[in-house]
Amino acid sequence: MRTCLAPLIAAFVTVVYSAPATAAIIVVSSSLSDPANPGLSAEVEWTLDSNNPKTLIVRARNTSTAVPDGFGGLDQILTGISWDMGGPGHNGSDPKINGGVVLIGASSISMYFDNVPSQLGPGDDISGEWGYGLNGGGGGLNNFISANASGASPFGDGNLDGLIDIDGPQSGLVATPLLVPMDGMAAVQNEIVATLTLNKSLSNLDFIAENGVVVEFGSGAGFIPEPGALALLMVGGLTLIWGPNGRRRNSTHPS
Numbered sequence: 001m002r003t004c005l006a007p008l009i010a011a012f013v014t015v016v017y018s019a020p021a022t023a024a025i026i027v028v029s030s031s032l033s034d035p036a037n038p039g040l041s042a043e044v045e046w047t048l049d050s051n052n053p054k055t056l057i058v059r060a061r062n063t064s065t066a067v068p069d070g071f072g073g074l075d076q077i078l079t080g081i082s083w084d085m086g087g088p089g090h091n092g093s094d095p096k097i098n099g100g101v102v103l104i105g106a107s108s109i110s111m112y113f114d115n116v117p118s119q120l121g122p123g124d125d126i127s128g129e130w131g132y133g134l135n136g137g138g139g140g141l142n143n144f145i146s147a148n149a150s151g152a153s154p155f156g157d158g159n160l161d162g163l164i165d166i167d168g169p170q171s172g173l174v175a176t177p178l179l180v181p182m183d184g185m186a187a188v189q190n191e192i193v194a195t196l197t198l199n200k201s202l203s204n205l206d207f208i209a210e211n212g213v214v215v216e217f218g219s220g221a222g223f224i225p226e227p228g229a230l231a232l233l234m235v236g237g238l239t240l241i242w243g244p245n246g247r248r249r250n251s252t253h254p255s
Contacts, residue, residue: 024050028205030213031063039066039179042215044081046205053201056097058145059105060215061191062173073182077172080146080216085198085207090134090142095200097143102130102155105191111174112186113161120160126188127156129171132196141214145194147172148216155194161186169218 026048033041041064047057062078086094103123104110110120120126131152134142146152147169161170170186178189 026050026205028208030208032213032215037068039068040064040217042078042081044213044215046208048202048205050203053203054198056196056198056202058194058196059191060145060173060194061105062175063190064175064179067179071180073180073185074169075218076178076180077147077169077174077187078215078217079148079169079172080144082141082144082214082216083208084141084211085143085202088211094142095198095202096134097132097145097196098199100127100132100155100194100196101125102127102145102192102194104188105193108188108191110160110186110188111178112182112184113171114186115160125156125158126160126171126192128154128158129160130155130192130194141211145196146216 026046028046030044031041032044041062043059043061043063045059047059049055058081060078060081062076064076064078067076084094085096103125104120106122108122110116110124110126113119130145130147131154132143132145133151133153134144144152172187173192174182174187174189176190
């Protein structure tokens with residue numbers, strides 16, 4: 001089975017909605033594609049509400065339209081997303097994930113889960129099939145959520161498919177329509193929403209555009225790209241900010 005740990009080129013759009021005098025909701029959307037693997041793509045969206053600065057919502061979707069030659073059923077599965085909340089590299093003072101819940105996204109379904117009476121749908125809890133953690137090492141993207149077992153702490157205790165605990169790449173995300181037959185292997189088609197609890201408050205999501213994002217397909221050995229690959233992620237983006245007076249300011253993140 002071929003696997004792919006794909007550092008995907010990303011374009012970022014940040015929208016900050018300011019409620020009158022009290023709160024702001026920040027949404028950062030990333031559309032990711034990989035020129036080295038035409039057809040592979042993903043969307044990841046982060047949402048931060050200033051009223052709940054220790055909660056980060058991550059929505060991930062497999063938007064692939066094709067797979068590289070030689071990919072099998074498991075290789076098409078989006079199995080993890082990693083990013084870095086703070087300065088580049090492993091910094092002990094940066095915020096960390098310490099729990100949360102993972103739900104099936106809107107208009108999405110489970111496929112071939114073998115420990116459920118019927119397949120699952122939007123809003124159903126699949127926390128036992130996903131985990132979170134840190135990747136140590138300088139220059140890496142340290143925070144991750146993943147359907148793979150290596151280094152991940154499960155979000156929940158439920159076992160919906162296969163072995164107890166996380167046994168990815170099963171339970172990761174496949175595209176709609178399905179690109180390669182799954183041969184009975186479990187997956188979600190095509191979106192999850194992870195609500196993450198953090199050990200520290202966030203004031204913004206600038207680190208997404210500043211540090212980049214890595215999306216994994218299949219069973220990769222790790223999440224940290226080489227420095228050259230990380231540089232590919234920094235293609236810049238557009239920031240749209242609405243203040244309480246309704247005016248908009250545009251700015252471009254440096255490439």
